[in-house]
Amino acid sequence: AGAPRPCGPPTAAPAGARRSGAADAERQARDAIRAANVGMRASYAALKSELIHRLSPVIVVQNDPTGGRFTLIRDGHPHESVTPVPELFELAKSISHVPQGIFSILAAYLSDKVPHLPGTGRIDPHDLDMVAFEGPRSTGWIDPLHRYAATLTTARRQLGDAHLPQRLEDACGKILDLALAFIRDAVRSGGFDMASFEAFSAQAYPSIRTNMRYAAAAQISGVEGLLRGWRETLGEKAWKDLYTVVLSIWTTSERNQASIIIRRCMHPAKVATHLIDLPTAEVPHDPVFVALDNLARIVQDNVSAEMVFPTDPTVADAFKGKEDLLSVEILGQLGARAGTPAASPSPASACPVRRGS
Incomplete structure (x- = not known):
């Protein structure tokens, strides 16, 4: 005969076991809910792949x-x-980008203080602080600027052989001449600032506009x-x-x-x-x-x-x-309708970040 069975009602499961079972059931239920989304994504991807x-x-x-x-x-x-745009587009833009090329070399060595110059009021001081991470005390800009000047000198010397329209050639020559003069002065003095760079770029801008007109016309005709x-x-x-x-x-x-x-x-x-x-x-x-x-x-x-x-x-x-x-x-x-700012957001949905925090 087998062992005698205990009399009385069945013993309840320990509290820890009940909590573990409930947690397992909750996890399985939530996984089942997620499975509905996984199935949607699979069918969505299948339709997209076929489409x-x-x-x-x-x-x-x-x-x-x-x-x-x-x-x-x-x-x-x-x-x-097809690449339909005439080569003139690329050539005109290449020389127009020269001031940006110089700026990219010098930017890290700018002062992080916004000067009182026309237009600089539009510069965010924090943006400038992020870009001017080396500061003006370093001269690490001189060697890369020398190398870029060599590239620009070659372009200037051979510009006439490119057979560009005369007005475009003149504009390209003006930009290159101004760029090389700016580089020469900066290297000779061992320094530069926003004022000197802005003076250079302002002088080059009318010629850049000429190049932009040629580039735009080339792109329109090609496309x-x-x-x-x-x-x-x-x-x-x-x-x-x-x-x-x-x-x-x-x-x-x-x-x-x-x-x-x-x-x-x-x-x-x-x-x-x-x-x-x-x-x-x-x-x-x-x-x-x-x-x-x-x-x-x-x-x-x-x-x-x-x-x-x-x-x-x-x-x-x-x-x-x-x-x-x-x-x-x-x-x-948040108290707003699509496309319009919130007039009076409710306290519960107000941004939790306090001013000055």
């Missing part, structure tokens, strides 16, 4: 120093990739010529539905030069939704994939937003636009 290969027609623009590489996509695959050809290739029906994705770094993502030109050539009714300026942290390794991957998200969100939130157009607009989906609710809880 990437069906997007058509699409123009992908990768901004670069030559005026941009333009790629025409048909049925998810590159059809043609518009390419788009006319692609429009004929695609036909009017396909051109009406054209998507364009312009990749750029953040500092050139608003009123981007390529976007301005393309906007005039696209179907007016589609520009607002089909011309996409896509800021990137840096130039991507595979710009076409990055563009199509983002475009696929945008296109499927445009449709799903209206079907998932058919009763709330404001939230649907946030879902398919640049806003975060929670932005409308967050602004509401």
